[in-house]
Amino acid sequence: MNPYQAPLAEMKFMLDKVFDAPNTWASLPAIAENVDMDTAVAIMDEADKISRELIHPINRSGDEQGVRHEDDKVITPDGFKAVYDQYAEGGWVGLCGDPELGGMGMPKMLGVLVDEMSYSACNSFTLYGSLTAGAALCINAHGSDELKEKYLPMLYSGEWAGAMDMTEPQAGSDLRNIRTKAVPNDDGSYNITGSKIFITGGDHDLTENVIHLVLAKLPDSNGISLFLVPKIKVDDSGNLGESNGVTVGSIEHKMGLKASATCVMNYDDAQGYLIGRPNRGLVCMFTMMNYERLAIGIQGLGTSQAAYQMASDYAKERVQGVAAGGSPTGATCDPILVHGDVRRMLLNIRTLTEAGRALSILTGKQLDIAKYGEGEDKAKAARYVGLLTPVAKAFLSDRGLDAAIMAQQVFGGHGYIRETGIEQLVRDTRIAQIYEGTNGIQAIDFLGRKVTGDNLAALTEFVTECNEKLSQMTHVDDAHKEKVASLFNQLLAVADTVNDNKISSPALINTCAVDFLDAFGHILYGYFWLLMTDTAAVHEDEKFTAQKRHLSDFYINKVLPKAEYHLAQVSAGDVCVMNIPEETF
Structure with missing residues (x-):
């Protein structure tokens, strides 16, 4: 397997020139004091080195060995603990964390690029830190000062890990049916009892404690509340004490991500602490969920790049074989790059990947402004975060699987055997379309809540802004802009x-949401390609400029027409789907 090399020149161009990170950060005082472009470049260079030299070498062996559940312990593959210790010591788990509590305070639009490198290097390893960062974000946003001070420094340092505990056997996407209970104690804590399944990083040997964020119901309540439940109890001084009644029932044996511990977790009167208000657990959890949804989209993006x-x-x-019309060198066989179908697949992967990187950075930028901005800028960014998050999760992960499969096809028969490594990418990235809310649910959220929920206000605002920027571009083909x-x-x-x-046809949104999201994604990528090409026109490297124009032309002519197909599917409505009798199935 070839070693991973981060596309650093591309990443730096996107961050600096296309999305104007320096001026964005300068306008946000909370970020400006922590980072400038020189700092960002240094961080990206180091992240590339770590991804290439530390994380990528354990990808294949981790998949071959997998995690093990022995007695009451979950053991990660050989080498994972040593790499994790170096990763945590470097501050990477807390890269975007609150600097007042031990994080590095870096902006999310930089963090998404670091995440992409790590996911490209090893999907399984990256999930451990990603879940911890998401848990810390949720605690910081909704937890009490006492919980923040006790738990966040240890999470940001990577000494403790975090996990998100939502799903139960009878309650997958519909969390109203969870059965885990929380009984209040006189000291303000709660006793948590129940079981959860599919818990990524639920237990492992990388850290000395795992901090679970658990959804549970209070007595005589149908509402859902959120609780912080440590695997090992923590005293008032921050020292670890006795076991907290949090145990692993089993680990899942999966299609991919074999080095990521996916656990069945049991809680037997485990002591927990309320996060946020009672019966408002989903509101709190969605702070973490939205972070994880972007992160899982980036899992797909990292897979695409790899x-x-x-x-x-x-x-x-x-x-x-020989090139059509004969070998340009007179050889009896040519590299398969000369064949049109191979080029078609590679160009599809590359154009979708580079535009996908633009989507991840834009979403990160809006998250930064929504968190640190003021006034209308902050409010608009929050609207755009709501609009873009389900698209980032679904479109990036869908295209990630597409990319992995197309790349496997380029390898032909060699892509189906384990030695080349490409089949692992197919297996590892398949779950990204399923967990953290299936992509169908993301699409329904996008069309049902984010688009029609406000009668198209946010979508219209966003599209109007894109069209205004299109009209200002001077270095791209007018026909492409039109x-x-x-x-x-x-x-x-x-x-x-x-x-x-939507009212007269209640199944309409559910039926056509995926096509609508795909149409939006393909059109948005077309906009990104013109934006990148226009910006690259003044790049100092003429080859870089020419590459962007060639790739943009390919995308506009060969990929963008898919948007028209998806819009036609939406326009076909729901009758031909919903009026078919059940016995037909």
Whole structure:
């Protein structure tokens, strides 16, 4: 397997030039005091080194060995503990954490690039730190000062890990049916009793404690509350004490992510502490969920980048067949890169990946402004976060699997055997479409809540802003600008029709949401490609400028037309789906 190399030049260009990180950070005092572009470049360079030299070498062996459940312990593959210790010691778990409590205070639009590198290097390893960072974010946003001071420094340092405990056997996507109970104690704590399944990083040997954020119901309540439940009790001085009644029932044996511990967790009168207000647990948990949804989208993006590198290298090395019209060198066999179908697959992967990186940075930027901005800028960013988060999770992870499969196809038969490593990417990234809310649910949230929930206000605002920026571009083809602008306007028209009929046709949104999200994603990527090309026109490297134009032309001509297909699917409505009798199935 070829070693991973982060696309640093591309990442720095996107952050600095396309999304104007320096001026964004300068306008946010809480961020400006922690980072400038020189600091960001240094962090990216170091993240590339760590991903390449530490994390990527344990990817294959971790998949081969997997995690083990022995007695009451969950043991990660050989090498994971040593790499994790170095990773945590470097401050990477708390990269975007609150600096007043031990985090580094870096902006999210930088954090998404570090996350991408780590996911490209090893999906399984990266999940441990990602869940911890998400748990810390939730505690910092909703926990009491006492909980923050006791737990956040240890989470940011990576000495303790975090986990999100939602799903139960009878309650998957519909959490109203959870049975885990929380009984109040006289000291203000609660006794938590119940079981959870599919808990990523529920237990492992990387840290000395795991801090669980557990959804449970209070007595005589149908509401859902959120509780902090440590695996090992923590005294008032922050010292570890006795076991807290948190045990592992078993670990799941999965299709992929074999080095990530996915656990069945049992709570037997475990002592927990309320986070936020009673019966408002989902509101608190969604702070973490939204973080994790973006992170899982980036899992798909990281997979795309890794898959492209592997397939591109292979296509240049693998000799098979002769170019159409004869070999340009007169050889009896050419590298498969000369073949149109191989180029089609590689160009699809690359254009989707680079535009996907733009989506991750833009979403990170809006998260930063929503958190640290003021006034209308803060309010607008919050609207855009709501709009973009389900798209980032679903579209990035869907395209990540597409990329992995196309890259496997480039390898041909060699892609189906374990030695090349590409089949591991297919297995590892498949779950990204399922966990943290299936992509169908993301699409329903996008169309049902974020688009039609406010009668298209946020979507119209966002599209109007994109079209205004399109009109200001001076270094891209006018026909391309008109094409993207026209598709944005078609999207609004189709959304308006859905909005007008959402009451009379209650199954409409559920039926066509995935196509609507895919249409939006493809159009938005078209906008990103024109934005990148326009910005790259003045790049000092003429080859870089030419590459962007070539890739943009490919995307606009070959990939963007998929948006019209998806809009036509939405316009077809729900009747042909919902009026079919059940016995037909």
